[in-house]
Structure formats: structure tokens, C-alpha cells
Amino acid sequence: MNENFLHKWKSQVKKxxxxxxxxxxxxxxxxxxxxxxxxxxKNTRIEIAEGTLYPLMNRLKKEGLVTSKWVEQTSGIPRKYxxxxxTGEATLSEMSNFWFDLEKSIKRIS
Amino acid sequence: xxxIQFTNQTAQKIYSDxxxxxxRTTQPLDKKDxxxxxxxxxxxxxEGLLQLDPTNEIENLVNLLDKLGAPEExxxxxxxxxxxxxATKTFNPKHIFKALALNLSNGVLYIVFAFLYLTLFGxxxxxxxxxxxxxxxxxxxxxxxxxxxxxxxxxxxxxxxxTEVLGYWFIPTMLFIIVVLYILITLLLRMKRKKxxxxxxxxMYYL
Numbered sequence: 001m002n003e004n005f006l007h008k009w010k011s012q013v014k015k016x017x018x019x020x021x022x023x024x025x026x027x028x029x030x031x032x033x034x035x036x037x038x039x040x041x042k043n044t045r046i047e048i049a050e051g052t053l054y055p056l057m058n059r060l061k062k063e064g065l066v067t068s069k070w071v072e073q074t075s076g077i078p079r080k081y082x083x084x085x086x087t088g089e090a091t092l093s094e095m096s097n098f099w100f101d102l103e104k105s106i107k108r109i110s
Numbered sequence: 111x112x113x114i115q116f117t118n119q120t121a122q123k124i125y126s127d128x129x130x131x132x133x134r135t136t137q138p139l140d141k142k143d144x145x146x147x148x149x150x151x152x153x154x155x156x157e158g159l160l161q162l163d164p165t166n167e168i169e170n171l172v173n174l175l176d177k178l179g180a181p182e183e184x185x186x187x188x189x190x191x192x193x194x195x196x197a198t199k200t201f202n203p204k205h206i207f208k209a210l211a212l213n214l215s216n217g218v219l220y221i222v223f224a225f226l227y228l229t230l231f232g233x234x235x236x237x238x239x240x241x242x243x244x245x246x247x248x249x250x251x252x253x254x255x256x257x258x259x260x261x262x263x264x265x266x267x268x269x270x271x272x273t274e275v276l277g278y279w280f281i282p283t284m285l286f287i288i289v290v291l292y293i294l295i296t297l298l299l300r301m302k303r304k305k306x307x308x309x310x311x312x313x314m315y316y317l
Contacts, residue, residue, distance in 0.1 A: 032153065032157070033150055033154050033157075034153070034157035034158055037154075049177075049179050049184070050154070050178050050179065051151075051178045051180075051181075051183075051184030051185070052179070052184060054150060054151065054154075054184070054185075054188070055184070055187050055188040055191075058188055058192075070149075075156065076112040077112050077114070077152060077153055077156045078149065078153065079153055080149070080150050080153060
């Protein structure tokens, strides 16, 4: 087995699917950044460079897939909560269709 | 942003250094974006520490910051992208050059754009040359047909029987061309940014 190739391939797949994963985690729930990362780690066992999530969320927001709001806390350090928009939900649904089709195709040939 | 208070002095120092690095990295952005990024990362650090045993402040903080990553690396794509948005929105040359410099590593196309902007200086140079050598610089025609836009020495002008047709109108004409090209290139840059944003999100952010 080529460990190096496998490692690179896994890392590419992770990079390519992080947006899909983050949107899925936000599907039924709103989360703030730290919590979102914890949820991703808990549900997918994917170790992500945590800092990269914030540029990603910024991108998703700019694309109109999520919205965010600051919620004041008693600590004085507010949390920024992310929620899926209607566009986000519709896009995610199409992404899921694509994903399942891809999965079916791969199963057929493997 | 409300800073986090640590009981341990060293932890406080490590935290302050990290915050300073975030501030330094996001400096090219406008104040609102700077504050937004700072507040969000500060919240991440605060929430992360809450989950951990407070007796190991230094160890917890170092681990947390390590997982978060170096601000210079993690925030670079975000800063480059925001700067580009700002630059193409305002048409401000200062922002455009900063944005291009930040984005140069992100693809050949940005190098092409930097080159296009640089060509504008060619026209600026022609204006200066026109002031210094009015007879040798201009829009030259030969026998009623276009020959050259630029510089020809007096000797060649005579031999080739060239006529400079613009005179001192050359300067306002060049200024006009510079402005039009500047707007055109910036609009192209804006289009390019919009067209490739999704692609960028995949290629840039998770490398």
C-alpha cells in the first residue's frame, strides 16, 4: 500500500467535503464556531485544522448559504451563531443528491 | 473585543501575543472586518478553555492555539479574499495593489492582472516624456495613416516624414486612456473574483 498517496488522497477528500459536512451539521441546529467544530469532530471523527473553519464559514455566508448573528453572553464575550438559510437548505439538498449518486456509482464499480 | 483574563501571567502573555498576531494579519482589512474576525477567534479561545480543567491554564491555552493554527496561515486566504472584495468595490489603487500582492500566490491570473495594471504606468511614462520632449513623443501618422503611439527621436521623425497629430492634446488623451483602462481592468478583476469564488473556496481554504 502506498501510505503517502493514501494520506494525500484522504486529505483532499476532507478538504473537498468540509463545506458539505459543515452545512449538514447546521441542518437542524444553529451552532457557534467552537460548538460547530466540536460537532464536526464528534460526528465525523475528522480532525480538521480548526482555524480553517472560520474562513470557510465566512465563504458560506458570502455565498448566502448561512447567516450569522452575535449573541451576547453573561461573560461579556459574545458567541457568533450560524444558521442555514433557505438557499443553504436547497443547496445542501442538491449536494446530498449528488453525494448519494456518487456513492451509488462508486459502489457499482468497486 | 473583551479580552480574556488569565490568572497565570505566562498564559496571559501567550494569549496577548496570539491576539497581536491576529491583529497584525488582519490589518489590511477595514476596521469592521478586523473586529469581527478578532471577536470570533477570541470567542473560540474562551469557549474552548471553558471545556477544560482551569488548573492547567498554560497547557490548555497552548494546545487550543495549536489546534486553531497560526493566524498568519489560517487567516491569509480570508484576508486576501476580503481585501479583493474591498479593492474592486472601491476602485482605490492602494487597495488594488495590496489585494493583488496578497493574491499573487493564489494563481497566475492575478499575476496577469498585476501586469495589466503595470502597463498603465507605460502611459504615465509617455505623459512625462511628452512634457520633457514635446517633439519626440506623441501619436505619429505617416502619410495620413497611423504609425506609432510612443517615442521616436527627432532624426527618425524627419527621415520617416512623420506627423504628430495630437500636440498637447496628447496629455489629456493619455489621461483619458489611463482612466478608461483602469476602470476596465478593475471591472475585469471584479468579474474574475465573482466567477472563481466557489472554485477558490475549494482550492484555497483547505490546503
